[in-house]
Amino acid sequence: VTKEQTVQLNNGHEMMPYVTGMGCTLTALTGAFAAVGDHSGLAAAAVLGVVGEIAAEQARGPGSLQMNLLDELYQLDEETLAKRLKLQVS
Numbered sequence: 001v002t003k004e005q006t007v008q009l010n011n012g013h014e015m016m017p018y019v020t021g022m023g024c025t026l027t028a029l030t031g032a033f034a035a036v037g038d039h040s041g042l043a044a045a046a047v048l049g050v051v052g053e054i055a056a057e058q059a060r061g062p063g064s065l066q067m068n069l070l071d072e073l074y075q076l077d078e079e080t081l082a083k084r085l086k087l088q089v090s
Contacts, residue, residue, distance in 0.1 A: 007042060010086035011049025013056035019066045022048075050084045051076055 016022055029044035037043070054076075055068035 006090050008088040008090075009042070009045055009049055010088070011046065011053055011084070013052045013065070015056055015059065015062055015065050016052045018062040019069070020062075021066070025069070046085055046087065047073070047076065047081065049086075050081055053084065054080075 026044055026048050029048055030040050033040035033043040051069055051072040052065075054072045055065055059065035059068050
């Protein structure tokens, strides 16, 4: 992201704001990504958005979304991330 470039992520689920600790999860992911590369905030938000969408597919509410999110974070692979990522760069 620069003055000349913007990035828009379009992943996530409408139920995610109702899950306690979602911001803490994003912070932890950002820290993990910061240890290994650049653009840690973008990478963390992208991963959390994708796993949030996948987790919501079988969630019945915020509680099961939180459990599913942790499971999907554990299961996420590069192919699934690339396939499901909705990222626009302009």
